[in-house]
Amino acid sequence: MGGFFVRPFSKYFYQLRVAHGIRQIELAELLGYEQSYISALEIGTKGPPTSEFIERLIRALSLSDIQQAELHEVVEASQRKFIIPTDLSEDIHWMLLNLHRHLDSLHPAQVRLIQEIIGIKDEFAKNALLKPKYLRMQQKEDRPM
Known part of the structure; x- marks a missing residue:
């Protein structure tokens, strides 16, 4: 699976799931999403998920404060669009x-x-x-x- 990761979120999400010993279908059921969506997130064909998805993931996997901070960081790093502040030179x-x-x-x-x-x-x-x-x-x- 190593070559599929395009975004930091995809890699981190996959590693979280594997570290918890959960199959995609099991995680999908825990979070209330389709297995195909979980797969798309892992291989990077979907952009970073919504904050609702992230909150469900944090609760479902009982992520530590450090893991939560890392998760939010990789979500931010995986954004496809950035807003440029108006006061830049x-x-x-x-x-x-x-x-x-x-x-x-x-x-x-x-x-x-x-x-x-x-x-x-x-x-x-x-x-x-x-x-x-x-x-x-x-x-x-x-x-x-």
């Missing part, structure tokens, strides 16, 4: 258009580089917290003799 709009035009031809190395570049901001913030504070040098007149 013109440069960002052009960059997003350029990225959109090349999404289907990006090499995995390019994707990793883009992710690393975006992560630089987080590294700067983390390093700023760890940076030692410098002491002010005393002036000659402030020094004891």
Whole structure:
């Protein structure tokens, strides 16, 4: 099944089901959906499910807080459409258009580089917290003799 995953949600959903030892038909019955829908979610032919589906899944599998957070994260990462904030600079709009035009031809190395570049901001913030504070040098007149 490894090659079918197109979206983070599909992979995570499949792994959740397998980890709980539940067949697709059993999960479908637990959630009140058709088995074909469960299958479509797993192979990525359906987009991320509704919040109602997610809530049913959380209850049916008694997911931990960490699993719930991971689930919400993969749902967000699997969205097909994004809303661009209105207050972004013109440069960002052009960059997003350029990225959109090349999404289907990006090499995995390019994707990793883009992710690393975006992560630089987080590294700067983390390093700023760890940076030692410098002491002010005393002036000659402030020094004891």
